[in-house]
Amino acid sequence: MFDRFRRRSKKLETVASEGGEAARRWAGEHEIRLVLMALVLGFIVVFYWSNIVISIGAGQAGVLWSRFFGTEVNAIYPEGIHFILPINVMTIYNVRYQKIDREFDVLTKDGLSIKVDLSIRFKPIEKLLGRLHQSVGPDYVETVVVPEVGMALRAVIGQYRPEELYATSFSKIEDDVVQLARDQVRSRYVLIDDVLIYKITLPPIVSTAIQRKLEQEQAALEMQYRLETARQEAERKKLEAQGIKMYQQTIASSLTPQVLSYESIQAALALAKSPNSKIIVLGGGGNGAGNFPFFFNMEGAKPAVPAKPK
Secondary structure (H helix, E strand, O other): HHHHHHHHHHHHHHHHHHHHHHHHHHHHHHHHHHHHHHHHHHHHHHHHHHEEEEOOOOOOOEEEEEEOOOOOOOOOOOOEEEEOOOOOEEEEEEEEOOOEEEEEEOOOOOOOOEEEEEEEEEEHHHHHHHHHHHOOOOHHHHHHHHHHHHHHHHHHOOOOOOOHHHHHHHHHHHHHHHHHHHHHHHHEEEEEEEEEEEEEEEOOHHHHHHHHHHHHHHHHHHHHHHHHHHHHHHHHHHHHHHHHHHHHEEEEEEEEEEHHHHHHHHHHHHHHOOOOOOEEEEEEOOOOOOEEEEEEEEEEEOEOOOOOOO
């Protein structure tokens, strides 16, 4: 048993040795051909390196088109390095949110042509990227996004007259455009995130007419405000006059000649006590000479010449 195993082993060694020797002889005979084949293979690898080794960066995803099986709609290649056959093609898409600016010519409800400048924020739906590549292709922005947003914008703006665009908030128009465009492009495997309108340009004649109308409306509101202010001021003065009249009537009903004489005497006495007072003027004399003023000089205590009545 052992001898048989040893004989088989020697036989295998002999065969291997003979095979190795034959291979070396063959390699020696075809050395130049092998070197040429290696050089050609190396040249092919270097020349097609970019088609074999695919690097997908951050925020990107790839879709593979196979020459034998077509587009792999259910296989999305994520970020990183991937190796493919050089006869296949890898298309890389940006799957981040993107923004483009566009200007659209739009007709209003009256048929007036206006220009609308806006920004569109969008992104491809990553899990449906293969279907997007197969149905639309890499130029989906100009093929789907811009036309569908333009269509939605025309549909929404067409409901307004030029003067209504001034009174309508841009956010209301933007929400309507986004909703309509989003419904249209969803079936095209693209997501419309937002539409931002930053300028609506009307023809100069129309813009001037609308501006003049708005200025007149503001002037009318200002005049109405002034009239209302004047009316309130007149009402205030009327109430103030009524209050003064009632006050005077109340005071007049309580003032008798005796009270007035008493108050005059008290005022004269207070003035006489002042060190700066030299002359006191009293109205009316109590000797029946009539109600006309006369003067006393407090220093000499002599009555002055009475003043003639006016």
